[in-house]
Amino acid sequence: MAGRKDLMKGNINSLLLCLISQQPMYGYQIMKELEGRSQGYFKFKEGTLYPALHRLEKAGLVTGRWQPFSGGRQRRYYHITEKGRATLAEKTVEWQDFFTAMNLVFKPITP
Amino acid sequence: MAGRKDLMKGNINSLLLCLISQQPMYGYQIMKELEGRSQGYFKFKEGTLYPALHRLEKAGLVTGRWQPFSGGRQRRYYHITEKGRATLAEKTVEWQDFFTAMNLVFKPITP
DNA sequence: ATAAATACCTAGCTGTTCTAGGTATTGAGG
DNA sequence: CCTCAATACCTAGAACAGCTAGGTATTTAT
Numbered sequence: 123m124a125g126r127k128d129l130m131k132g133n134i135n136s137l138l139l140c141l142i143s144q145q146p147m148y149g150y151q152i153m154k155e156l157e158g159r160s161q162g163y164f165k166f167k168e169g170t171l172y173p174a175l176h177r178l179e180k181a182g183l184v185t186g187r188w189q190p191f192s193g194g195r196q197r198r199y200y201h202i203t204e205k206g207r208a209t210l211a212e213k214t215v216e217w218q219d220f221f222t223a224m225n226l227v228f229k230p231i232t233p
Numbered sequence: 234m235a236g237r238k239d240l241m242k243g244n245i246n247s248l249l250l251c252l253i254s255q256q257p258m259y260g261y262q263i264m265k266e267l268e269g270r271s272q273g274y275f276k277f278k279e280g281t282l283y284p285a286l287h288r289l290e291k292a293g294l295v296t297g298r299w300q301p302f303s304g305g306r307q308r309r310y311y312h313i314t315e316k317g318r319a320t321l322a323e324k325t326v327e328w329q330d331f332f333t334a335m336n337l338v339f340k341p342i343t344p
Numbered sequence: 345a346t347a348a349a350t351a352c353c354t355a356g357c358t359g360t361t362c363t364a365g366g367t368a369t370t371g372a373g374g
Numbered sequence: 375c376c377t378c379a380a381t382a383c384c385t386a387g388a389a390c391a392g393c394t395a396g397g398t399a400t401t402t403a404t
Contacts, residue, residue: 134392137338150351156338163334170392172353177391195351195400214339221332223274227248227267228325245360261382281361283384288360306369306382 134166134174135183136213139202142184143210148197149175175200183209245277245285247324250313253295254321259308260286286311294320
């Protein structure tokens with residue numbers, strides 16, 4: 123029974139799903155990508171990002187796969203699931219509804 | 234050191250300040266007004282609204298004044314302060330920045 | 345050598361929001 | 375007359391997201 127309530131708190135899930143839906147990504151990459159696309163606005167802390175990814179995985183919206191790359195350190199690539207794609211579609215509509223509502227209230231300030 | 238972090242969680246403060254800045258209002262009236270202006274989208278519970286008003290008052294952004302009306306029950310009208318008006322201006326800019334950033338990330342989904 | 349960037353993780357705090365109750369008055373419907 | 379809905383305010387407690395602040399380990403540039 124999610125909905126507008128969750129939107130108030132966390133748009134992070136939506137942002138993560140959106141990026142991962144376009145191509146599999148690993149955590150650190152997502153941080154940089156979000157910062158780049160938003161022109162420096164979104165700077166998520168690791169303590170915010172990684173738990174969020176774990177929540178998404180636990181909810182079955184993404185699946186993480188360890189992949190070694192040249193060197194030694196492993197990267198955990200997250201792939202979107204069907205369920206994740208459906209959720210993203212819902213979240214997108216919810217976001218649009220939300221900012222429509224916000225603007226309906228905020229508009230009258232500067233008449 | 235507020236800022237984008239707070240936006241994620243609570244836009245309620247912004248909405249409340251916005252309404253109260255236009256005219257002094259009491260709690261119940263604010264609930265109805267928000268619901269009306271947002272075409273039914275915002276339906277804040279009393280357990281959300283009243284503590285939020287108390288927080289705003291404690292922060293010096295609004296001042297509450299008891300006023301009796303025909304009948305018996307008292308209404309507590311909230312007036313915006315100078316500090317509240319300044320905060321509202323900041324919050325408005327923050328909101329615009331936020332949804333600009335959101336749209337920068339969300340746009341590429343449907344190319 | 346050592347600093348910075350990459351790459352991942354978690355325990356615990358704070359603070360917002362909702363749930364779920366409470367009080368009290370007025371007016372309408374049966 | 376009585377009860378219910380609407381008006382009008384309030385709070386304690388739970389739930390949970392996001393931040394703080396720490397940790398590990400590798401590679402590359404200085």
